[in-house]
Amino acid sequence: MKTLHVNLSDRGYPIWVGEGLLADAGALLARRGFSLAPVVIANRTIMRLHGETLMRSLQRAFGRTEIIRIGDGERFKTHATLLQIYREMFRAHADRRSWILAFGGGVVGDIAGFAAATFMRGIPFVMAPTTLLAQVDSSIGGKVGINVAEGKNLIGAFHQPAAVLSDTGVLKTLPKRELASGLYEVIKCGAIRSERLLRYLEKKLPEILSCRAAELQHIILAAARIKADVVASDEREGGLRMILNFGHTAGHAFEAATGYRKFKHGEGVAWGMIAALAYGRELGLMNTRDSARLVRLIRSVGRLPSINAISVDTLWESFIRDKKFQSGDIRMIFLRRPGEAEIHTGVDASSLRRFLKKFLASGGNLI
Numbered sequence: 608m609k610t611l612h613v614n615l616s617d618r619g620y621p622i623w624v625g626e627g628l629l630a631d632a633g634a635l636l637a638r639r640g641f642s643l644a645p646v647v648i649a650n651r652t653i654m655r656l657h658g659e660t661l662m663r664s665l666q667r668a669f670g671r672t673e674i675i676r677i678g679d680g681e682r683f684k685t686h687a688t689l690l691q692i693y694r695e696m697f698r699a700h701a702d703r704r705s706w707i708l709a710f711g712g713g714v715v716g717d718i719a720g721f722a723a724a725t726f727m728r729g730i731p732f733v734m735a736p737t738t739l740l741a742q743v744d745s746s747i748g749g750k751v752g753i754n755v756a757e758g759k760n761l762i763g764a765f766h767q768p769a770a771v772l773s774d775t776g777v778l779k780t781l782p783k784r785e786l787a788s789g790l791y792e793v794i795k796c797g798a799i800r801s802e803r804l805l806r807y808l809e810k811k812l813p814e815i816l817s818c819r820a821a822e823l824q825h826i827i828l829a830a831a832r833i834k835a836d837v838v839a840s841d842e843r844e845g846g847l848r849m850i851l852n853f854g855h856t857a858g859h860a861f862e863a864a865t866g867y868r869k870f871k872h873g874e875g876v877a878w879g880m881i882a883a884l885a886y887g888r889e890l891g892l893m894n895t896r897d898s899a900r901l902v903r904l905i906r907s908v909g910r911l912p913s914i915n916a917i918s919v920d921t922l923w924e925s926f927i928r929d930k931k932f933q934s935g936d937i938r939m940i941f942l943r944r945p946g947e948a949e950i951h952t953g954v955d956a957s958s959l960r961r962f963l964k965k966f967l968a969s970g971g972n973l974i
């Protein structure tokens with residue numbers, strides 16, 4: 608097991624990464640100072656696959672442990688599920704001294720974290736993320752929340768976990784598309800901050816895709832460190848934290864333009880990065896060799912669902928509806944070179960739209 612410390616002024620916490628950690632969860636958390644049993648929040652899928660290992664370990668350390676099961680999928684990240692969680696917590700006699708253990712992917716982490724942020728005005732929570740995306744991204748940074756009809760993640764809070772426990776072993780049961788989706792976020796971390804991570808990914812991709820423990824541990828730690836560093840220096844998203852949105856402005860638009868049905872989030876981001884790389888090259892911000900190298904790495908992860916059926920009008924609609932766009936000042940993240948990101952403000956809307964039209968017409972093959 609390796610430990611990474613997230614340094615936040617008053618609320619630092621450890622991220623533990625290792626193979627088979629779930630079986631030690633109880634002991635690790637007891638050593639961290641927890642003495643009561645947590646309320647575990649999870650969905651049925653993850654409970655069926657890995658619930659027994661976790662529960663046995665928690666029961667050994669804390670005795671009887673309550674589980675709240677929620678529906679599986681983004682469509683359950685709603686206030687209705689949140690109310691279900693509150694109700695079941697009251698029924699289980701949870702109070703201010705209780706704490707939550709979020710066991711699952713980003714959906715469970717976001718909603719269980721928001722329940723922890725709001726139940727009795729805030730109780731502690733621990734994350735045990737079980738998707739690659741959750742281990743490298745959503746479990747770090749303290750953003751928690753739910754979706755509403757008006758949009759995704761529009762209701763939420765900042766609530767930092769007391770610890771994050773990432774077992775690389777659970778990723779073996781993850782569907783390949785979900786694994787790839789998380790991997791695109793890892794590539795993003797390398798692209799904005801670490802050429803070294805990019806080189807590692809280029810070299811070890813087959814081992815990573817076959818879920819070899821050592822390689823997974825390496826990339827999870829590297830990506831988590833990058834996100835944690837960026838977040839620690841800009842906890843509430845004033846400036847630097849924006850670089851984590853590389854590929855996300857266009858990525859969100861690809862997701863929204865297809866009704867959030869065609870692409871996994873990471874796949875949208877992969878297309879968003881490819882588009883940003885192509886546009887950056889066109890603007891003369893990055894040379895052809897570097898941008899082609901990154902596109903090659905992104906494409907070598909697997910086949911992306913095609914963007915052929917998307918019209919530029921639909922895509923543009925989604926672009927300008929994005930909450931980050933609405934100030935009228937269009938900001939985009941570009942790379943100077945692999946491992947180095949740059950925030951650009953005042954991106955020209957009409958040339959961006961022209962570029963997107965060309966990008967779509969090429970099927971995303973401008974590079």
Ligand SMILES: NC(=O)c1ccc[n+]([C@@H]2O[C@H](COP(=O)([O-])OP(=O)(O)OC[C@H]3O[C@@H](n4cnc5c(N)ncnc54)[C@H](O)[C@@H]3O)[C@@H](O)[C@H]2O)c1
Pocket residue numbers: 650652653656679680681684711712713714715717737738740741744745746747748749750751760777778779780781782785788872
């Ligand atoms: N808070 C943040 O900073 C942040 C950052 C990025 C994403 N997110 C949020 O994260 C969510 C996406 O998270 P996700 O990609 O983890 O999706 P997810 O939580 O829906 O998990 C994907 C699927 O994999 C299943 N699963 C989970 N672990 C598994 C395992 N080990 N084996 C087999 N199946 C498993 C889940 O049940 C689900 O069906 C979105 O709601 C997004 O908004 C939040």
Ligand SMILES: [Zn+2]
Pocket residue numbers: 744792855872876
């Ligand atoms: Zn993302």
